[in-house]
Amino acid sequence: MPGFSILRLIQVGFRSLRLHKLRSALTMLGMIIGVWAVILLVAIGEGASREAQEAIKALGAQNVIIRSIKPISDKVQLQGEMQWESIYGLKNSDAVRIEKTVPGVKRVLPILRHRKNVTHEQRDKDCQLIGTFPHYPQFTQSRLVAGQFLNEMEEARKENACVLTMSLAGFLFPGKNPLGQEVIVRGRESHQIFRVKGILEERADSEKLPQQADATGHTILANVYIPLSTFKALYGIKDIDLSVGSISVNTVELSEIRVEFGSVDEVVPALPLIREALDKVRKDKVDYEIQVPINELNALKAQKARDTWLLMLIACISLLVGGIGIMNIMLATVTERTQEIGVRRALGATQIDISVQFLVETLILCLIGGTIGVLGGCGNAAFFHYILHHTTIVTEWSVIAAFGLSVGVGLTFGLYPAWSAARLDPIEALRHA
Amino acid sequence: MADRNIIEIRNLTKIYDLGAIQVPALKGLNFEIEEGSYTAIMGPSGSGKSTLLNILGCLDRPTAGAYILGNDDVAHMSDKELSGVRGARIGFIFQSYNLIQQLNVIENIHVPLFYQGKDISDYYDHCEKLAQKVGLGDRLDHRPMELSGGQQQRVAVARSLVNEPLMLLADEPTGNLDSTTEQEILDILDELHAEGRTLLVVTHDDAVAERASRVIHLKDGQVDKDIRKQDSDRKSENQFQEA
Ligand SMILES: Nc1ncnc2c1ncn2[C@@H]1O[C@H](COP(=O)(O)OP(=O)(O)OP(=O)(O)O)[C@@H](O)[C@H]1O
Numbered sequence: 001m002p003g004f005s006i007l008r009l010i011q012v013g014f015r016s017l018r019l020h021k022l023r024s025a026l027t028m029l030g031m032i033i034g035v036w037a038v039i040l041l042v043a044i045g046e047g048a049s050r051e052a053q054e055a056i057k058a059l060g061a062q063n064v065i066i067r068s069i070k071p072i073s074d075k076v077q078l079q080g081e082m083q084w085e086s087i088y089g090l091k092n093s094d095a096v097r098i099e100k101t102v103p104g105v106k107r108v109l110p111i112l113r114h115r116k117n118v119t120h121e122q123r124d125k126d127c128q129l130i131g132t133f134p135h136y137p138q139f140t141q142s143r144l145v146a147g148q149f150l151n152e153m154e155e156a157r158k159e160n161a162c163v164l165t166m167s168l169a170g171f172l173f174p175g176k177n178p179l180g181q182e183v184i185v186r187g188r189e190s191h192q193i194f195r196v197k198g199i200l201e202e203r204a205d206s207e208k209l210p211q212q213a214d215a216t217g218h219t220i221l222a223n224v225y226i227p228l229s230t231f232k233a234l235y236g237i238k239d240i241d242l243s244v245g246s247i248s249v250n251t252v253e254l255s256e257i258r259v260e261f262g263s264v265d266e267v268v269p270a271l272p273l274i275r276e277a278l279d280k281v282r283k284d285k286v287d288y289e290i291q292v293p294i295n296e297l298n299a300l301k302a303q304k305a306r307d308t309w310l311l312m313l314i315a316c317i318s319l320l321v322g323g324i325g326i327m328n329i330m331l332a333t334v335t336e337r338t339q340e341i342g343v344r345r346a347l348g349a350t351q352i353d354i355s356v357q358f359l360v361e362t363l364i365l366c367l368i369g370g371t372i373g374v375l376g377g378c379g380n381a382a383f384f385h386y387i388l389h390h391t392t393i394v395t396e397w398s399v400i401a402a403f404g405l406s407v408g409v410g411l412t413f414g415l416y417p418a419w420s421a422a423r424l425d426p427i428e429a430l431r432h433a
Numbered sequence: 434m435a436d437r438n439i440i441e442i443r444n445l446t447k448i449y450d451l452g453a454i455q456v457p458a459l460k461g462l463n464f465e466i467e468e469g470s471y472t473a474i475m476g477p478s479g480s481g482k483s484t485l486l487n488i489l490g491c492l493d494r495p496t497a498g499a500y501i502l503g504n505d506d507v508a509h510m511s512d513k514e515l516s517g518v519r520g521a522r523i524g525f526i527f528q529s530y531n532l533i534q535q536l537n538v539i540e541n542i543h544v545p546l547f548y549q550g551k552d553i554s555d556y557y558d559h560c561e562k563l564a565q566k567v568g569l570g571d572r573l574d575h576r577p578m579e580l581s582g583g584q585q586q587r588v589a590v591a592r593s594l595v596n597e598p599l600m601l602l603a604d605e606p607t608g609n610l611d612s613t614t615e616q617e618i619l620d621i622l623d624e625l626h627a628e629g630r631t632l633l634v635v636t637h638d639d640a641v642a643e644r645a646s647r648v649i650h651l652k653d654g655q656v657d658k659d660i661r662k663q664d665s666d667r668k669s670e671n672q673f674q675e676a
């Protein structure tokens with residue numbers, strides 16, 4: 001068929017559809033909603049998955065994170081009913097043993113955390129006091145915004161130097177340069193003065209991670225980094241937790257050990273060796289947990305693949321419903337336009353001409369519906385992203401698939417009405433009132 | 434009159450097979466239609482006029498017999514071939530006008546061109562001339578709903594001419610019109626006849642038959658009378674002249 005005929009067919013198709021605007025719009029609605037939903041759902045799913053993946057990647061795919069956890073029945077009663085002490089968790093020696101015995105380990109990073117109140121002049125904030133080694137920023141891929149991070153000399157001399165996270169620095173020193181200033185870390189026995197020497201920006205995404213809950217389940221984004229040696233010298237390893245009417249003391253040498261491997265491939269084979277190194281000195285006591293970002297990442301990817309199939313299934317079902325709606329209307333249209341079909345046949349239209357005409361009309365409905373759905377879905381996803389700040393990512397394949405499916409649905413469900421129109425007997429059709 | 438025959442039918446038979454019974458609608462008709470003639474087909478209701486016209490218009494196939502249109506035997510053509518014949522060689526005018534509602538006047542005139550695979554942009558002037566010829570040069574962009582019955586039938590006449598067909602077939606073309614409008618349409622048909630076109634009109638109406646140069650009367654699916662008039666006595670029909 002020459003090009004001008006196709007243009008003409010499309011033009012005439014539009015005319016016929018415009019004749020019943022409301023009906024055409026309603027017919028398209030099924031397709032619009034189906035495609036809209038596909039685009040939006042995929043964008044939301046993709047956004048959530050991408051966010052989680054970034055967060056896990058921020059932990060480092062070649063890292064393993066070992067955390068101290070409190071065993072359930074491991075309380076030693078002290079001085080009467082209301083005081084408890086638990087001694088558990090990772091030790092310096094664990095870190096050293098892992099570094100020495102597990103093959104592929106590049107370096108380890110010990111971390112000790114307590115919650116402390118930090119003040120500067122009138123402002124104060126509950127913070128996470130973190131004692132760690134100078135290579136913390138490289139290890140966690142955090143960015144130093146100003147000043148310097150802690151160094152080996154401060155570690156060796158147990159100096160009162162500290163680095164603040166950006167949000168905390170902004171809070172404690174509004175409109176001031178925090179570098180060289182002092183903050184007071186309040187403890188139970190004594191208040192200690194620390195000199196601010198740097199500002200660190202935690203990798204943005206890792207802040208969004210549901211931070212591994214500390215004893216109280218709080219998530220604290222305000223971090224104060226000090227040398228590990230200073231931490232131990234000033235505060236010891238007893239973290240005192242004042243709950244309602246009771247005191248519990250958690251004696252933990254290290255809150256966390258991060259282990260970095262030379263490459264991602266070395267991580268998984270090394271896991272049993274890490275366990276072995278830790279369990280060697282423990283008697284059936286489980287007081288640590290191992291987080292393996294690479295495994296989580298893989299699990300997430302597998303989950304995403306499953307989600308994608310599920311979404312595709314939902315998409316197909318909704319487009320199927322849309323398609324059936326379209327077929328239904330097109331069949332009604334064929335009946336309604338029987339006389340027109342007869343006239344066109346008398347004026348020289350072949351059966352193919354008639355079926356192509358109705359197929360084109362169905363396709364127009366599907367394509368317009370699909371286009372509105374794609375635009376609506378994309379717009380909706382953008383609204384979520386930019387206005388509601390809920391990460392969404394519109395993927396190319398979802399647009400292509402949604403479009404392809406709407407064309408497919410148009411062809412599939414347009415075929416039967418088109419065929420039933422073509423098959424009409426010209427005389428019978430002409431006589432149809 | 435030119436002597437070339439446009440139509441030749443031999444023993445043309447149509448039997449409607451309704452399963453239990455068979456209805457013979459045409460019982461072996463024989464006649465020719467010459468080029469440039471104006472023939473009216475008359476007869477009582479149920480005599481087979483529409484059946485005959487449908488077969489002559491290639492909308493239907495005879496059960497038996499031969500039908501030569503131009504030089505081709507069309508009795509045994511396929512559906513696709515018949516569609517081509519209808520579009521290229523026959524112009525239809527229907528009792529109920531049968532315009533396509535979603536198209537305007539000029540677009541309705543275009544339709545038969547489209548199915549012949551012709552590029553409409555090459556024929557715009559041609560179509561406009563046809564519209565002017567039937568007196569609708571100023572209504573080109575009107576929809577059928579905005580036109581009177583007579584105007585719609587004029588569009589149908591213009592549409593039937595667009596592919597320069599061998600002949601025009603009309604089934605009760607004035608059946609839905611009042612007498613004034615009927616005269617106007619019949620005047621246009623006269624004009625077309627004068628131009629040398631071949632016309633075949635089924636009618637109940639003596640006013641139509643009066644204008645034809647030949648009247649074929651059907652009765653029970655057979656030719657009852659076949660009356661040819663000289664141009665001079667066209668308006669005074671002679672009932673007793675038989676073929
Ligand atoms: N599709 C059909 N199925 C069965 N019988 C039919 C069919 N069409 C027509 N007939 C029969 O064929 C005969 C001729 O019908 P036709 O329509 O040709 O008559 P007509 O002369 O056009 O009548 P009218 O003047 O009422 O239009 C009638 O007996 C009619 O019942």
Ligand SMILES: [Mg+2]
Binds near residue numbers: 482483484
């Ligand atoms: Mg009839």
